[in-house]
Amino acid sequence: RVERVIEDRKPTIIVIDEAWKALDNAYFAERLSNWLVTARKQNAVVVMMTQYASQLERTRTGKTIVEAVPTQVLLPNIRASAADYAMLGLTEKELDVLLGVGSASRLALVRDDRGSVVIDADLSALGPLVTILGGMEKGEALVGADYRERPDFWRVT
Structure with a gap:
């Protein structure tokens, strides 16, 4: 699904939390390596998050990924x-x-x-918008479950 969106050149942000786990999966690590090379050209960015940078070092492709970011x-x-x-x-x-x-x-x-x-x-100046950035139930409760159909959902009044 992600690759179809990237191929369509729709503006996309791919967020990978606990990236060290994903990088230790051979199949996903290969996909991620490809995204890092091609995503920018296709109007997408990849955001990888991890608690400790040292976690990346223990993965199969961590060193390669760090060099490519x-x-x-x-x-x-x-x-x-x-x-x-x-x-x-x-x-x-x-x-x-x-x-x-x-x-x-x-x-x-x-x-x-x-x-x-x-x-x-x-980000405290964003007030309740910080909750939206966090996602999950609290963020959705603030903007409503139909936020995908409303491009201006973030304009909380």
Whole structure:
């Protein structure tokens, strides 16, 4: 189903939570590798999430995937260590940001091949819209089950 949407060039965001599990599945890892190469050309992006970067290192294709991802958004984790980020090749300053600020700070490190920048990722100004971003029952209750038929569903009054 995902591949049909991509082939139709419909704007698409493919979100993969707990990416380390998906990358350990041979069939899915092959699909994901293909998406990373072709998705941008077909009006799609792939977002992969995992709690610890070190989880990727233990997968079959984690190293290849990390090398193929042009932009990384990393959130601070006070329970992590420098070793947890080893495969990402972070600079000392980047590590200081991720290990030195509490996760409550709402800062994030965004990096690509040109460098990195620290951003304020505090979404509290969105008010109830943050619930929509979280999805699930709470988000659907806020916008209604028919949100797919209403392109302006996010305009909560």
